[in-house]
Every structure is written in structure tokens, then in C-alpha cells.
Amino acid sequence: MxxxxxxxxxxxAELVTALEERLNLRGFEARGVTTGADALALLAEKxxxxxxxxxxxxxxxxxxxxKRIKQEQPGMRVILLTGWGSEEDAEKGxxxxxxxxxxxxxxxxxxxxxxxxxxxxxxxxx
Amino acid sequence: MEERVSLxxxxxxxxxxxxxxxxxxKMVLVAVLSVSAVAVAPLLIMSGITYVQYxxxxxxxxxxxxxxFAAAGKQSIESxxxxxxxxxxxxxxxTSLKELRDEGRLASMLANLNQTFGxxxxxxxxxxxxTQVAYAGxxxxxxxxxxxxxxxxxxxxxxxYVSDVxxxxxxxxxxxxxxxxxxxxxxxxxxxxxxxTDEFHWLVRARTARRPELDPVCRRCHSLGVxxxxxxxxxxxxxxxxxxxxxxxxxxxxxxxxxxxxSSQVELVDVVDEQGEPLIVSYAQIDRSPFxxxxxxxxxxxxxxxxxxxxxxxxxPAISVALILAVVIWGSSYVVNRVREADAKRAAxxxxxxxxxxxAAIGRLGAGVAHEINNPLSIITQNAxxxxxxxxxxxxxxxxxxxxxxxxxxxxxxxRCGGITHRxxxxxxxxxxxxxxxxxxxxxxxxxxxxxxxxxxxxIEIGFRYSGTPPAIVSDRGQLxxxxxxxxxxxxAAVEDGGKIEIGIDLVGEDEVAVKIADNGVGIPEDQLGHxxxxxxxxxxxxxxGLGLSITYGIVQKLGGHISVVSKVGxxxxxxxxLPISRAHA
Numbered sequence: 049m050x051x052x053x054x055x056x057x058x059x060x061a062e063l064v065t066a067l068e069e070r071l072n073l074r075g076f077e078a079r080g081v082t083t084g085a086d087a088l089a090l091l092a093e094k095x096x097x098x099x100x101x102x103x104x105x106x107x108x109x110x111x112x113x114x115k116r117i118k119q120e121q122p123g124m125r126v127i128l129l130t131g132w133g134s135e136e137d138a139e140k141g142x143x144x145x146x147x148x149x150x151x152x153x154x155x156x157x158x159x160x161x162x163x164x165x166x167x168x169x170x171x172x173x174x
Numbered sequence: 175m176e177e178r179v180s181l182x183x184x185x186x187x188x189x190x191x192x193x194x195x196x197x198x199x200k201m202v203l204v205a206v207l208s209v210s211a212v213a214v215a216p217l218l219i220m221s222g223i224t225y226v227q228y229x230x231x232x233x234x235x236x237x238x239x240x241x242x243f244a245a246a247g248k249q250s251i252e253s254x255x256x257x258x259x260x261x262x263x264x265x266x267x268x269t270s271l272k273e274l275r276d277e278g279r280l281a282s283m284l285a286n287l288n289q290t291f292g293x294x295x296x297x298x299x300x301x302x303x304x305t306q307v308a309y310a311g312x313x314x315x316x317x318x319x320x321x322x323x324x325x326x327x328x329x330x331x332x333x334x335y336v337s338d339v340x341x342x343x344x345x346x347x348x349x350x351x352x353x354x355x356x357x358x359x360x361x362x363x364x365x366x367x368x369x370x371t372d373e374f375h376w377l378v379r380a381r382t383a384r385r386p387e388l389d390p391v392c393r394r395c396h397s398l399g400v401x402x403x404x405x406x407x408x409x410x411x412x413x414x415x416x417x418x419x420x421x422x423x424x425x426x427x428x429x430x431x432x433x434x435x436x437s438s439q440v441e442l443v444d445v446v447d448e449q450g451e452p453l454i455v456s457y458a459q460i461d462r463s464p465f466x467x468x469x470x471x472x473x474x475x476x477x478x479x480x481x482x483x484x485x486x487x488x489x490x491p492a493i494s495v496a497l498i499l500a501v502v503i504w505g506s507s508y509v510v511n512r513v514r515e516a517d518a519k520r521a522a523x524x525x526x527x528x529x530x531x532x533x534a535a536i537g538r539l540g541a542g543v544a545h546e547i548n549n550p551l552s553i554i555t556q557n558a559x560x561x562x563x564x565x566x567x568x569x570x571x572x573x574x575x576x577x578x579x580x581x582x583x584x585x586x587x588x589x590r591c592g593g594i595t596h597r598x599x600x601x602x603x604x605x606x607x608x609x610x611x612x613x614x615x616x617x618x619x620x621x622x623x624x625x626x627x628x629x630x631x632x633x634i635e636i637g638f639r640y641s642g643t644p645p646a647i648v649s650d651r652g653q654l655x656x657x658x659x660x661x662x663x664x665x666x667a668a669v670e671d672g673g674k675i676e677i678g679i680d681l682v683g684e685d686e687v688a689v690k691i692a693d694n695g696v697g698i699p700e701d702q703l704g705h706x707x708x709x710x711x712x713x714x715x716x717x718x719x720g721l722g723l724s725i726t727y728g729i730v731q732k733l734g735g736h737i738s739v740v741s742k743v744g745x746x747x748x749x750x751x752x753l754p755i756s757r758a759h760a
Binding site (some may be wrong): 062063131139156 | 549552555556557560563586587627
């Protein structure tokens with residue numbers, strides 16, 4: 049099966065690289081960027097199956113990024129990463145079309161499960 | 175804001191003091207004294223005036239008969255004496271000296287006088303030289319010379335003379351009356367009569383024995399077992415009794431009265447006799463004689479009638495005053511108790527509010543900390559997870575350098591967590607009230623660290639504008655942190671993403687420093703500006719406790735400072751916190 053292409057967006061570079069590598073070890077094709085602008089640029093260039101998006105980022109915030117993704121690629125699956133106490137923003141993100149959200153710090157097994165289920169559902173829907 | 179009278183003007187200690195017993199006791203005292211003074215004073219003044227007027231009226235009523243008696247007595251005695259002096263004058267005028275020298279003739283004249291007036295004991299004729307030349311009477315005092323006697327000189331000088339009472343013939347009290355006469359031939363002589371003063375006594379006695387039941391005052395005196403006026407008698411200038419007295423004994427006894435000043439009219443005086451007995455005395459000098467008619471009454475006799483009336487006059491105001499005082503004391507205590515209950519409720523509410531705000535502050539802090547700690551925690555989790563992945567999922571161990579990088583990444587993130595924890599502890603430590611020297615710039619930056627992430631996420635620009643070096647102030651670090659955190663939180667809530675907050679520190683005079691926190695946010699409508707410090711006032715529907723600014727206001731007051739707000743809708747808000755530099759000004 050073709051590996052799932054995952055785009056990781058978070059302002060913490062060290063988090064991005066670690067997640068990238070862990071997902072790759074689990075059979076995903078993961079790429080990481082640290083700003084919303086970089087993410088939008090990369091999405092325009094390459095095809096991705098799912099976006100893992102941090103809500104709180106300097107500059108272009110997560111909510112703004114998801115809005116723009118949905119404008120460009122309405123079918124794109126987006127999973128949000130958020131901290132405790134920001135559930136309100138996560139719900140806003142879901143209203144904007146996010147598939148689900150995960151609380152930081154996230155367990156790799158949960159992340160994998162949500163990524164797979166997001167894509168399975170999409171595949172099933174097609 | 176200075177005119178506000180609300181809960182937040184008072185710190186908890188103030189309120190505790192407010193409800194202290196002593197303060198309320200003083201409140202009751204002031205209320206009781208002021209209300210009593212207003213209510214009781216007029217009553218007492220009116221009662222006092224009435225009392226004095228009654229006392230004077232009562233005294234006048236009781237003493238009027240005494241004065242009347244003295245006046246009438248004076249008239250009777252004066253006419254008694256002048257009758258006898260006139261009779262002698264008639265005898266002298268109508269009878270020639272030759273006839274008078276005839277003792278037989280003199281004796282018949284004596285008999286005539288006795289028939290007309292009674293009580294004339296003897297009659298004597300004394301020539302110019304003071305030698306007694308004729309005598310009719312029971313004594314045999316021939317050719318006595320009176321030339322050196324005082325009475326003889328007096329009668330020659332004044333034309334008439336009345337002597338003091340003396341015990342003469344048969345040991346009876348007598349007086350001597352004498353007139354001087356010059357006949358047509360130019361012979362001067364003195365006609366002298368000795369008069370029995372029994373008559374005299376009856377003049378006084380008859381009056382005191384007069385039907386007292388007709389006189390209402392006398393009747394009262396009788397019913398009390400006291401004679402009207404107590405006593406009436408005649409004294410000479412030396413205070414020796416000339417008629418018998420009920421109180422002071424018989425004729426020629428000395429009275430213990432003080433000397434009464436001369437007056438041609440009837441006088442009424444208060445005196446104290448030698449035994450210390452207070453008396454009311456009415457007296458009248460008898461013209462052309464050494465006599466004074468004295469009417470007196472012990473003051474107690476007057477008081478006997480006065481006392482029941484006085485009791486009535488005193489009991490009424492006393493009962494009124496007691497009733498007023500009872501009502502005033504009850505009323506004041508009731509009102510002050512209600513005030514105390516209200517204050518206690520207010521204090522309890524304030525304590526509760528303070529607690530709620532503390533909890534809210536802790537909640538805010540907790541949220542900030544959780545938020546900040548999530549990122550390094552995620553880094554730790556993922557890097558440690560990756561390490562584990564590399565160890566368990568790869569067949570070969572990855573290169574040493576890669577492992578070192580991963581571990582360093584974990585260590586760095588852990589250090590970030592440690593920094594946050596440290597800062598939180600620093601914040602928490604200052605929850606206790608303590609005075610210390612504080613660097614305002616450092617303190618503001620510490621507070622901003624909690625909001626730094628939000629500022630960077632929301633792209634809020636925070637500018638500092640200081641005029642010179644901000645002075646160090648003596649204040650309470652924890653409380654100030656709470657103040658600035660509250661104000662900055664509000665500023666953050668007011669500005670849009672990409673907004674601007676400017677913090678300025680300026681000296682105000684030599685003693686104070688002003689911290690200005692200005693934002694370019696939504697601003698506060700004018701009608702709300704007056705309420706922003708009210709407890710439970712909030713515009714963040716459902717999101718705020720409405721306590722932040724009211725507690726902030728209370729803290730700033732407690733620290734000796736003041737707080738003011740200027741705002742315009744659409745342009746922004748500027749909050750100025752002015753604080754004393756040293757504690758002495760707090």
C-alpha cells in the first residue's frame with residue numbers, strides 16, 4: 049500500500065523533527081515545517097494525504113492556516129494539535145473542517161490511530 | 175474614582191477593625207449623647223424655669239401675711255406710743271407749770287390718764303436742770319437729779335423720748351415716755367411717765383392669736399402644727415426682747431438674731447440665727463422709739479408646704495427624662511446593632527470575594543503554566559519516544575551523534591520546563607504580604623513572561639517607554655504582580671491580534687511613581703467607565719469573575735496608591751497606577 053503522506057506543522061522545530069522520524073519509522077511519509085506560511089507553500093507544491101497542524105503559532109496561526117487549506121483543497125484531512133485549555137479553539141478548528149484534534153503531549157499510538165482512521169474514512173467515503 | 179464608597183475601598187484589616195466592638199460602643203455613645211442632649215436639654219430648662227417660678231410664688235404666698243402683719247403691727251405700736259406722747263404733750267400744754275408742781279394735781283392727772291389709756295404707773299415733772307420737782311406714783315423718789323442721764327439729754331434735744339423696757343415697780347416691765355415743753359414764760363421742763371408694757375404685749379399677742387382659720391396660709395400652718403409666722407415680738411436696737419417671745423423667752427432676754435439693718439419700711443430677709451437655724455424674718459422699725467417689730471418663721475415651716483409641691487415638680491421631669499433616655503438608648507443600640515450586622519455581612523462578603531479572586535488568579539496562572547509547559551513536554555515526549563523507537567524498532571543502534579542530539583533535545587526541553595516551574599514558584603512565593611524594595615521594570619517584565627507566548631501568538635506588540643531609570647519602590651511584590659497581571663490581562667483582552675500595548679513609568683513629584691498601561695483596543699463606553707471597579711462588573715460574558723479590577727482597586731489602595739482609567743471607544747484605554755516610592759507615604 050502506498051504510504052500515507054503526512055505534513056507536520058508546528059513552531060517547535062525539535063518536535064517536528066522527532067515526530068517526522070517516528071512516523072517515518074511507522075511507515076508514513078512525513079514532512080515537517082515550522083510556520084503556517086511554509087506549510088501552505090509546501091501543500092501547493094506536493095500532494096499530502098493528511099496535515100497535522102498546531103493551533104498556536106506565531107505569525108500565521110493554526111485556525112488561519114486551516115481556513116486557507118480548506119479554501120485551496122477542501123478535501124484535505126487536517127488533524128489539530130492543541131494544548132490543555134485551548135479546547136475552544138480546537139472546536140473552532142473542527143467547525144472549519146478539521147477531522148479531529150489531539151491534546152499535547154500526544155502519544156504516538158494515538159496519533160497513528162487518528163491518522164489512519166482519518167485516511168480510512170476518506171478512502172471508505174470515496 | 176476617589177469619591178467611590180464601595181467594598182473595595184477597604185482592605186480586610188480595615189473591615190475587621192470596622193466591626194470591632196469598641197467602635198460600635200463609641201457609635202452608641204455618640205448617638206445617645208447627641209439625641210439625649212437635643213431631647214432632654216429643653217425639658218430640663220423648662221422644668222428648671224417652672225421650678226424656680228413656683229418656688230418664688232410659693233414663698234411670696236407664704237410670706238405675704240408676715241409682711242402684712244409687720245406693717246399692721248408697726249402702725250399699732252406707733253399709734254400706741256404717739257397716743258401716750260400726745261397725751262403728755264396735751265397735759266403739758268393745758269396745765270401751767272405751777273399746777274404741775276402741785277403733786278396733788280399731778281396725782282389727779284395720773285388718775286385721768288389711767289382712766290383714758292390705762293397702764294400709766296407714775297408721772298414726774300423735771301425742771302431744766304434735770305431735777306425732779308414733782309412726782310405722782312407709787313415710788314418716793316423726791317429731788318432726784320437726771321441732769322447727767324442720757325434720756326434727759328435726748329428728750330431735751332428731740333422734744334420726745336421713749337425708753338427701752340425695764341423692770342421697775344413690782345418687777346413688772348415698763349417703759350418710760352417723756353416730752354419736753356417750754357411754757358409761755360419761757361420755762362422749759364420735762365414731763366415723764368412710766369407706762370406698763372402689758373398693753374404692748376397684747377398688741378403683738380392679739381394679732382398672732384387672731385382667728386387664724388380665716389387665713390388660708392395660717393390654716394395650713396395650723397394643720398402642720400406650726401403657729402402662723404412662728405413668732406412675733408419686739409426687740410430694741412441691741413436685739414434685747416422688749417416683749418415676750420415664744421421662741422426666745424421673756425422680756426430682756428437677748429435674741430440670737432443677727433442685727434437687722436435700719437429701714438423705714440417693712441423688710442423681708444433670710445437670716446440664720448446664732449444657733450444656725452435658717453429663718454425668714456419680716457421686720458419694721460417703730461418710729462420715734464428704739465423698737466423693732468420682728469415677725470419670723472423658721473424656714474422649715476415654709477418648706478413643709480413646699481416639699482410635696484417640689485416633689486411633684488421634680489418627679490414629672492425625672493420620669494420624662496428616664497423615659498427619653500430609655501427610648502434613646504434602646505433605639506441607638508438597635509440601630510447600631512443593625513449597622514454592625516450589615517458591616518459584618520459586608521466584611522464576610524469581601525473576604526469571600528478576595529478568596530474567589532485569589533482562586534481565579536491561581537486558575538489563570540495554572541492555565542498559563544499548563545499552556546507553556548505543553549510545548550517542551552511534547553518535545554520531551556516525542557524525542558524520548560523516538561529514542562525508544564530507535565532502540566526497539568531498528569536492528570542497529572543509530573550513530574552516537576544522533577543519540578546525543580536527541581538526548582540534548584530532551585534535556586533542553588526539560589530545562590525549559592524547569593524555568594517555567596521556577597517562575598511559577600517565584601510568583602507563588604509572593605502571595606504572602608510583605609514589604610520589600612522592588613524594581614518595577616523587572617517586576618513588569620516578570621509578569622509579561624506569563625503573557626509573552628500569547629503576545630507572540632497574537633502578534634501583540636509590547637512597548638516600554640521610561641523617562642530615565644525607573645526608581646526602586648518599597649511595596650508588596652506579590653500584590654503588585656496581581657495588580658499588573660489583572661490590568662495586562664484586560665489589555666490583552668481589549669486589543670485585536672496585532673494590537674499594541676505600551677507600558678510607561680514616570681515619576682510623579684518626588685514621592686510617587688506612575689505606571690501607565692495603554693492599549694489601542696476597543697475602549698470602554700462612557701456609561702460603563704464609572705462601574706469598572708465595581709465588584710462583579712464584567713464585559714467578558716461568562717468568562718470573567720468581574721472581580722479582577724475591583725480587587726486591583728482594593729490592593730492599590732492598600733499599598734497607599736491610587737488608580738485611574740481614561741478610555742475612548744475605538745481608540746483604546748490607559749490605566750494609570752500611581753504608587754508611593756517609600757512605605758512612609760503608604
